[in-house]
Amino acid sequence: MHINRSKMPTTGKHIQLNISEPNMVILDNGIETYIIDEGEVDFTRLDFVFNAGSAIQNKGLIAESTIQLLADGTNTMSSEDIAKKLDFHGAIIDTNLTKDKASLTLYSLNKQLPKLLPILKDMFENASFEEYELSNYINRKRHQFSLNIDKVKFKAMLEFNKLIFGSDSSYGRVKELSDYDAVLRQDLVSFYNSQYTPQNTYIIASGSVKSDTISNINKYFGTNQGKPVIGSINKFQVVDVTSINKFIKKEGSLQSAIRIGKPVIGKQHQDYNSLIVLNTILGGYFGSRLMSNLREQKGFTYGVNSYIMNYQHGNYWSIATEVNADHTDEAIDEIRFEINRLMNEKVSNTELDIVKNYIYGTYLRSFDGPLAKAERFRSAKDLDLNFEHYVSSLDEMMTQTPKQLHTIANEYCNYEKMIVLVVGKTKNDNIAI
Amino acid sequence: MIKFERFELSNGLKVIAHRDPTSPIIAMNIIYKVGSRDESVRRTGFAHLFEHLMFGGSTNIPKFDIPLEKAGGENNAFTNSDFTNYYLTLPKNNLEVAFWLESDRMNNLAFSQASLDVQRQVVIEEFKQNYLNQPYGDAYLLLKPLAYKKHPYRWNTIGKEISHIEKASMNYVKSFYKKYYNPNNAILSIAGDISISEIELLSKKWFEPIRKGKDIDILYPNEPIQTKQRKKSVFRNVPQNAIYMAWHMPKRADIRFYHCDLISDILSNGNSSRLFRKLVKEKSVFSEINAFVTGDLDNGLFIIIGKLMDNKTMDMGVEAINNEINILSTDLISKYEHEKVMNKIESNLIFSQISVLSKAMNLGYYELLGDAEKWNKELEIYRSIQRADILNTACKIFQAKNQNTLLYNRL
Numbered sequence: 001m002h003i004n005r006s007k008m009p010t011t012g013k014h015i016q017l018n019i020s021e022p023n024m025v026i027l028d029n030g031i032e033t034y035i036i037d038e039g040e041v042d043f044t045r046l047d048f049v050f051n052a053g054s055a056i057q058n059k060g061l062i063a064e065s066t067i068q069l070l071a072d073g074t075n076t077m078s079s080e081d082i083a084k085k086l087d088f089h090g091a092i093i094d095t096n097l098t099k100d101k102a103s104l105t106l107y108s109l110n111k112q113l114p115k116l117l118p119i120l121k122d123m124f125e126n127a128s129f130e131e132y133e134l135s136n137y138i139n140r141k142r143h144q145f146s147l148n149i150d151k152v153k154f155k156a157m158l159e160f161n162k163l164i165f166g167s168d169s170s171y172g173r174v175k176e177l178s179d180y181d182a183v184l185r186q187d188l189v190s191f192y193n194s195q196y197t198p199q200n201t202y203i204i205a206s207g208s209v210k211s212d213t214i215s216n217i218n219k220y221f222g223t224n225q226g227k228p229v230i231g232s233i234n235k236f237q238v239v240d241v242t243s244i245n246k247f248i249k250k251e252g253s254l255q256s257a258i259r260i261g262k263p264v265i266g267k268q269h270q271d272y273n274s275l276i277v278l279n280t281i282l283g284g285y286f287g288s289r290l291m292s293n294l295r296e297q298k299g300f301t302y303g304v305n306s307y308i309m310n311y312q313h314g315n316y317w318s319i320a321t322e323v324n325a326d327h328t329d330e331a332i333d334e335i336r337f338e339i340n341r342l343m344n345e346k347v348s349n350t351e352l353d354i355v356k357n358y359i360y361g362t363y364l365r366s367f368d369g370p371l372a373k374a375e376r377f378r379s380a381k382d383l384d385l386n387f388e389h390y391v392s393s394l395d396e397m398m399t400q401t402p403k404q405l406h407t408i409a410n411e412y413c414n415y416e417k418m419i420v421l422v423v424g425k426t427k428n429d430n431i432a433i
Numbered sequence: 434m435i436k437f438e439r440f441e442l443s444n445g446l447k448v449i450a451h452r453d454p455t456s457p458i459i460a461m462n463i464i465y466k467v468g469s470r471d472e473s474v475r476r477t478g479f480a481h482l483f484e485h486l487m488f489g490g491s492t493n494i495p496k497f498d499i500p501l502e503k504a505g506g507e508n509n510a511f512t513n514s515d516f517t518n519y520y521l522t523l524p525k526n527n528l529e530v531a532f533w534l535e536s537d538r539m540n541n542l543a544f545s546q547a548s549l550d551v552q553r554q555v556v557i558e559e560f561k562q563n564y565l566n567q568p569y570g571d572a573y574l575l576l577k578p579l580a581y582k583k584h585p586y587r588w589n590t591i592g593k594e595i596s597h598i599e600k601a602s603m604n605y606v607k608s609f610y611k612k613y614y615n616p617n618n619a620i621l622s623i624a625g626d627i628s629i630s631e632i633e634l635l636s637k638k639w640f641e642p643i644r645k646g647k648d649i650d651i652l653y654p655n656e657p658i659q660t661k662q663r664k665k666s667v668f669r670n671v672p673q674n675a676i677y678m679a680w681h682m683p684k685r686a687d688i689r690f691y692h693c694d695l696i697s698d699i700l701s702n703g704n705s706s707r708l709f710r711k712l713v714k715e716k717s718v719f720s721e722i723n724a725f726v727t728g729d730l731d732n733g734l735f736i737i738i739g740k741l742m743d744n745k746t747m748d749m750g751v752e753a754i755n756n757e758i759n760i761l762s763t764d765l766i767s768k769y770e771h772e773k774v775m776n777k778i779e780s781n782l783i784f785s786q787i788s789v790l791s792k793a794m795n796l797g798y799y800e801l802l803g804d805a806e807k808w809n810k811e812l813e814i815y816r817s818i819q820r821a822d823i824l825n826t827a828c829k830i831f832q833a834k835n836q837n838t839l840l841y842n843r844l
Contacts, residue, residue, distance in 0.1 A: 003638055003639065003642065005492070005493040006493045008500050008533060009529035011505075012526025014524075015457050015524055015525070038455070041783060041787050083703065083704035083705035084773075086703070087703035087705040087706070087773050087776075087777060088705075088769070089776060090776035090777045092781070107780070112776070136713075136717065139720065139742065140713065143672070143720035143742070143743075144720065144721070146672040147673065147740075150671075254565055255566045285507075287499055296555075299552075299553070299554025299558065300554075301555075302558045323558075354499060354502050357505045358502040358505065361502075361507060361523060362507070365507065368456055372788075
């Protein structure tokens with residue numbers, strides 16, 4: 001058989017994204033439950049999402065401790081009882097916290113679900129937050145925090161968040177070591193009573209979702225009417241941020257963590273899809289300009305990427321990397337060079353073509369299977385969007401032209417307006433970065 | 434049950450194909466049977482460095498990632514002590530691109546000096562980032578040579594020292610490629626909405642012309658049986674004291690591997706596990722503690738790692754772990770605990786059968802273990818294990834003379 005290895009096999013046309021909106025079922029108490037039933041494997045994933053993110057808390061660590069202590073005791077079951085039952089029935093449980101939401105995800109074989117749902121119900125309605133459990137938890141977490149804060153990467157993540165949103169704003173506040181000494185049981189109880197209510201909850205059921213699973217969901221999660229709320233939750237606070245650059249010295253560090261970025265437009269904005277394409281070109285995939293430059297050509301780093309973070313009340317764009325500390329200044333120069341390049345020259349059709357195909361492939365992958373779809377649905381829903389939004393965004397990204405992108409780059413990519421943070425070392429400690 | 438077809442090309446390449454009509458994505462996985470255990474003691478870290486070079490261009494494809502991204506694909510790779518694994522996913526109508534890409538780099542690499550120079554630097558950064566520049570990063574660099582004296586598992590996949598990576602030469606790169614990167618030393622597995630006949634056709638077209646390499650028959654030095662407890666203590670700038678313990682245990686293919694795996698689940702899988710319950714929650718000796726098995730092809734390690742609470746001494750930590758180990762070596766686990774770990778195993782196993790990538794990777798891995806069909810038998814094997822088996826194996830493994838302890842002290 002003759003083969004021509006020098007020529008890439010022709011690629012096929014883009015496959016249409018196969019995503020229809022999930023079915024929505026409203027439980028007896030009004031909780032919206034979204035069903036993504038496509039599974040071949042006898043397995044279900046349940047996401048319980050609460051308006052209980054860190055931006056809503058009055059004090060550091062409250063949102064985090066609340067979601068993580070749900071399984072540590074209820075009025076009728078001890079932490080050990082719960083752990084034993086969940087483990088016995090093979091439950092895999094994940095919790096997640098963002099600025100806006102807290103969530104608990106259960107992965108379970110369908111045959112085990114009827115045993116697991118009542119336990120979850122109890123956790124969501126009657127968590128007890130015993131003093132003993134709280135102090136045990138806080139002690140462990142304090143240890144982990146002091147461990148993490150030694151890493152340039154972790155330190156940079158916290159500091160950058162403060163610079164972007166302002167350290168006194170709801171989004172900008174980050175945890176500090178002293179927060180671990182200030183958490184009180186009563187803080188958790190109030191937060192739990194006000195935020196873990198049916199009005200603040202939605203559910204996603206994905207996988208092989210049987211009809212008896214849906215009726216069980218209603219049976220266990222559709223009866224709670226919530227508790228009367230005493231006191232008010234935190235008011236969302238925004239502060240004006242003037243962009244400043246910051247350098248935090250870390251003695252003896254082999255690497256410097258660099259974060260460069262700024263607040264940007266959100267998903268609903270008409271320029272957003274262009275910005276995503278620009279971001280991908282810059283640092284959104286393995287073959288990106290930053291990766292080729294900093295890693296593949298210079299060997300300064302093991303990895304560099306750029307991304308846009310979206311929240312309900314704010315978004316930011318950031319470049320993140322850890323580089324060989326001896327090359328910190330050169331790395332920053334190269335990042336500036338690559339950002340300026342977006343504004344100075346049009347992207348070639350060849351490069352744009354690669355990026356579009358990469359984005360398309362990423363979309364296809366991220367909707368592969370019901371569990372992946374649940375993940376995507378959640379991130380849309382949290383920003384009040386739906387699946388239809390993904391389809392139209394993808395279409396729009398696929399039609400971007402070099403000229404359009406060049407215009408958008410000049411509007412949004414000005415390096416002089418970015419915040420630069422370095423944790424580690426630079427050649428000259430006094431530099432204005 | 435995961436159904437698959439399996440065939441071998443005339444050059445010795447093993448191919449496994451699994452059809453999943455529900456996915457728009459195809460996953461392709463290639464295992465080359467070469468890992469850090471194949472390295473010479475003076476050139477450690479090479480198998481992993483080589484993994485990086487596999488992206489630095491083959492004869493007809495100057496950069497592996499560009500055409501793949503053009504085809505909407507994504508890929509990655511990892512190296513461990515035993516093998517090097519490359520995987521990619523892409524839209525199903527671009528299947529042939531995957532064959533073209535992977536066959537070209539199996540056929541011949543471009544051996545670019547520039548790529549070698551840069552990837553050496555990248556790997557050195559990886560070494561610093563993961564092993565030197567973070568707290569406890571060098572623990573395995575210390576623990577492995579404490580536990581192994583003869584077997585090449587005594588060094589880590591990243592290498593013993595940075596200087597080995599700095600010294601890597603082009604000549605050595607070439608001979609390494611010639612020796613290990615051959616069809617008869619590889620396993621190709623594919624999962625997605627494919628037809629078996631198409632996979633056969635494409636495999637023959639793209640992979641069969643690749644020349645077979647010399648058969649490799651390597652005997653790895655046997656690690657002598659440990660006869661005395663070993664201890665090492667180091668001081669580092671870290672926030673809390675930590676204890677690393679390792680015991681020698683049987684290799685992956687041995688039935689006692691499964692016993693050890695269950696023991697590690699009993700000790701630390703889930704919030705009801707023994708170590709978490711007793712030593713973290715009840716006695717507050719550790720802020721976190723984990724037990725796991727390495728699962729190596731040759732005899733591996735059973736490892737426990739604990740981070741001590743500030744008000745507890747190293748001695749108290751060691752004693753607490755030893756107590757738990759002794760209980761496992763004297764008392765049968767309860768029926769309840771037995772069933773619990775089995776249920777957990779079942780959940781995890783079924784969960785791993787959902788994505789096409791996980792299916793392609795697992796089929797390849799079990800074929801490496803001797804037979805892809807073993808993946809389907811896995812649950813049965815676990816289910817066949819009796820409580821007495823677990824006790825017997827615990828007794829053998831957890832002898833004091835088989836123990837290696839690394840005390841990682843805060844400065």
